[in-house]
Amino acid sequence: MPDADWDSRITKVEPNHLVTKGYRQEDLIGRVPYTHVVYLLLKGELPSPEHGRMMDAIITASIDHGVTPPSAQAARTVYTGGVPVPTAIAAGIMAVGDAHGGAIEQAMEMLQHYVKMSDEEEKSFEALAPQVIQDLKDQGRRVPGLGHRVHTNDPRTTRLFQLAEELGVAGKHTALFKAIQAEVGKKRELPINVDGAIAAVASDMGFEPRLGKAFFVLGRVAGLTAHVFEEHKDFKRMRKLFKVNVGYNGPEERDLPAEYLE
Amino acid sequence: MPDADWDSRITKVEPNHLVTKGYRQEDLIGRVPYTHVVYLLLKGELPSPEHGRMMDAIITASIDHGVTPPSAQAARTVYTGGVPVPTAIAAGIMAVGDAHGGAIEQAMEMLQHYVKMSDEEEKSFEALAPQVIQDLKDQGRRVPGLGHRVHTNDPRTTRLFQLAEELGVAGKHTALFKAIQAEVGKKRELPINVDGAIAAVASDMGFEPRLGKAFFVLGRVAGLTAHVFEEHKDFKRMRKLFKVNVGYNGPEERDLPAEYLE
C-alpha cells in the first residue's frame, strides 16, 4: 500500500489471498507443522528440520504442570465466575510474569550477555562462570533458571538438552549454562529447570530474550485450555476450588466516627 | 491422592515425574508433535495419523489475519501502554468472543444438532437444509460460519475441506454444511468461512462445540505473539496506532449547577 500509515511484516491480507511471511496460508495449512509456522512468524524464515523439531520440543515442554502453578489456578478460578472460555484462558496467561515463566527471559539475557563477553574477551566458560554468579550476587539476584519448587531433576530439562545434542542445536549458551550450574553446584546442587533449559536452547537457536515469556505462553495455552475445559465439563460454577483458610488481622471492629452518623 | 479434595484428569505432578494423560512428558517432548499433544489434552488419547494431521491444519488455519481483526488490534494497543508481553497477548485473546471467532462454536452446535436430527428422523441433508435456515430465521439469526468481511472464497476453507477429504476425516457435518450453503446459495452466494470450515471438520472429528473458541485461540496465539513482538521491535510505546477521527455528540458545554459551587 503506497499510502499506508505504517507497515507490518506479518500477513498481507487481500480478498481471497492471505500471505504470511511470504507464504500463502493455504500452502502452510496441513503441510508445514504448526510449530514450524510459529518459528516462521517469529524469525521470518521456515526452520531447518533440526530447528523445526527443536522448536516443537520447546513449545511442548511448557504444555502443563497440573493445578500447581498460578496460571492454571487463575484460569480455573476465573472460569468459575461464569465467563467465556477465552477470558479464562487469558487470565491464566496474565499470570505469566517475572516470577512465573519469567526466568526464561532473564536466563536468555544472562546467557547472551556472557557468551558475547566470552567471545570478545576470549574467556572460557569455566573461567567466566564464577564472575557471572558474582555479578548476579552483587545485584542481589540468584541465577535465573536454576532450582524448582517440585523437581530436583526436571525431566523436561534432561529431554530438551538430550534432543538439542542429538539435533546439533546445542551450542555456546547451553555450554555456558552447564558451566554456571557446575560452579553453583560446588556449594549446592541445583538443577537447571525447564525455564533455564528453554532459555539455553532458544538462545542457541538465535532467539531474542524478549520472546522468553512468549515461548512459555505458546505451549501453556494448551494446558490452560484443558484446565478450563475440564472445569467446564466436570465441575460447577462458583465451586470452592481451593481451601481458603484465611484469617483477619486488620483493625478491631469499631464504630464510625460521630461525624458520619446522621 | 486418597484424601484429595478433587481430581483432575490432566497432569500428575510428582517430584521429577510429570505424566500428562498417561504419558510421561519427557516421552512426548520432541517425539509427539505439539498439536497432537493438544489433541491428547482435549480428547484424552493421541490422535490417529489422520486426525493428528487434521488437528495441526485446524490450528494453523487460525494463525493470523493481519492487523484487521479486533484481537490483533487489542494486543498491539495494549502493548503500546508499556506492559509485559503476556498481558498484551492475553488482551488479544480476550477479544475472541461471540462475534469474533464465535461462529465456530455456533456452527458446531448447529451442525451437531441437525446431524443428530437427520440420523434420528432419517432425513437427508438436502431435505433438512431449508429447515435449518428457517429455524435460524425464526430465531432472528443467520447461518453461523457463512460469509466474510474480506473474502468471497476463503482460501483456508478450501484447503481445510480438501485436506479433510484426502485424509478421510470429512463426514456428515461437513456434508450437512455444504448442503446448507447450497440452499442459501439459491438466493445469495455466500462462502463457508474459516470458522465454518473448522466447525464442520472439528465436529466430524468428534469435538464438542464448547471448544470452538478454543481452537481459534490455540492458533491465533501465534499471530498475536508476532504482532506484539513486532510492536516491541519496530515501534515506540504510546504511538498512535490508528487514525482516531472521532467527534463529540454529547451534551453541549455547560456550567455546573449552583449547588456544586462553593
Add this chain to the structure above:
Amino acid sequence: MPDADWDSRITKVEPNHLVTKGYRQEDLIGRVPYTHVVYLLLKGELPSPEHGRMMDAIITASIDHGVTPPSAQAARTVYTGGVPVPTAIAAGIMAVGDAHGGAIEQAMEMLQHYVKMSDEEEKSFEALAPQVIQDLKDQGRRVPGLGHRVHTNDPRTTRLFQLAEELGVAGKHTALFKAIQAEVGKKRELPINVDGAIAAVASDMGFEPRLGKAFFVLGRVAGLTAHVFEEHKDFKRMRKLFKVNVGYNGPEERDLPAEYLE
C-alpha cells in the same frame, strides 16, 4: 468534527480543554463526588441529591468480600506470577461473570420485564409473583438475586433497602422483588442478596440491565486493588496462596505407541 468517522457522547478532547458529558473536568474535580460523576457518565445527567447518595451506596456495597470470591482469588493469584498491578486487578475483574456478580443483570432483566407486564396487565405484584417463579422454573432457572453462600441475612441488602426507602428511591422494582421473595419464602426462606438489592434499586433508578455487572466492577475494583496491594506488601511472589490438594484421575501411566519411538 464535521468529518469525524463516528461520534462519542462521552468526552470532548481539545488542547487544554476536557469536557465530559457537557461539564469541564476541572469543574467536576473536587466539586462533584466521584460516584456522582460515574452516574453522569452512565446517564448523561448529574444525579439528584437522592440518586447521587444512592449511587454512592450501590457502589460501596460491592467494595469487598474478603478472599472468598473468585475475583479476589484471581487477582492475588495472578499477582504472585510477578506482573504489574493493573494486570492483576484486571484478572480479578475478568472473574465477574454470569455466576459471580451476574445475578445483578439477570435480576434487573426479570424485575424490569415483570414490572412492565404488571403495568400493562394491571396485575398486582402479589398476583404476579407466583407466575414469575413458575416462568423461571419452566426455563430451568432459579430466581436470580436470592440466596447467598455465606449470609442468611445479608447486611448490605438491609442497608441498601433501608436507604432506598429513606431517600424515596425505592419503587416498583423493589416492591416486586419483595413480593417474589415472600412467595418463595412460603416454601423456603431465602434472603435477597446484595446482587438482588442492587438490581432492584438500580432498576428503580432507571438503569438498564446490561450495566448490572458494571456496578459490581465499579465497586469491587477498590477491594481488588487492596488485595493486590496487600499481596505486594506482605507476601512473596509465587507463594502458595491456597492449599491445592488435587488428585489425578486421568489415564494410567503408559508408554508411547511404537510409531512415535525412533
Add this chain to the structure above:
Amino acid sequence: MPDADWDSRITKVEPNHLVTKGYRQEDLIGRVPYTHVVYLLLKGELPSPEHGRMMDAIITASIDHGVTPPSAQAARTVYTGGVPVPTAIAAGIMAVGDAHGGAIEQAMEMLQHYVKMSDEEEKSFEALAPQVIQDLKDQGRRVPGLGHRVHTNDPRTTRLFQLAEELGVAGKHTALFKAIQAEVGKKRELPINVDGAIAAVASDMGFEPRLGKAFFVLGRVAGLTAHVFEEHKDFKRMRKLFKVNVGYNGPEERDLPAEYLE
C-alpha cells in the same frame, strides 16, 4: 481464625457480618463516600475531611480522556468481539502500563526519593532540582509526569494543585515538583501533566509509589465502563472502529520449499 494459613487485613467475612478495616460494611454504605472507603482500604484509616476530598479529586481527575488513549481503544476493540462487559473493561485496564499512567508511579518514586534526600542533606528544592534532572539524564530518562501529547496546560493539573493548596494538603512533594518544572522550564516550557500532579499530591498524602497505577485505574474504570456501554448501545459488534491503513513489508510472496510438497 487460630489455625488460619495466613491473614489478611482487609475484610472479616462471617455469616451476616462483613467488617472492612474494622468498620461494618452496613455502617459504611451510604454514610462514608465511596472514595473515602477507597482511602480506608489503602491506608487502613478513614481520611480527614481534607484528605477525603483530595482523594475524591484524584480519582475523578483520571476519569476519562475520550477515545484517544490505548485503554479506551482496547476496551472498545475487545467489546466489538462480542464479550461480556467486565472482560472489555479489564482489557482497558490492562493497557495501563509504564507508558500509559505509569508516570504516576515513576514520579512518586522520584519525588519521594529526593524529598527524603533534601531532608537528610538539608538541601533546598531549588538547589536539588538540577541534580534530579541530571540524575535522570544520566539514566537516559526524562522527568516523569512532565509534558502531554495533547495539552500544554493540563486543566486537571491546575485544578488538583489549586485544591491541594486550598485544603492544606500540598506539601514538600508538590513544592519539589514545581521546582523541577521551573528548572526544566529554563530550557523548555513543559507542563506538569495530570499523572505528575497526582504523583505530587498523593505523595504529600503519604501514599506509596506502587499505588501509582492503581489511582489511575480506580478513576479510569468509570470512563472505560462508559466507553463499553456506549459501544453496546450505539454500535454493532465487529464494526471497524478505526481506519486501519497498514501495509505489508514482509518477505515477497514465495512457494514452499520442495520438501514440504507432497
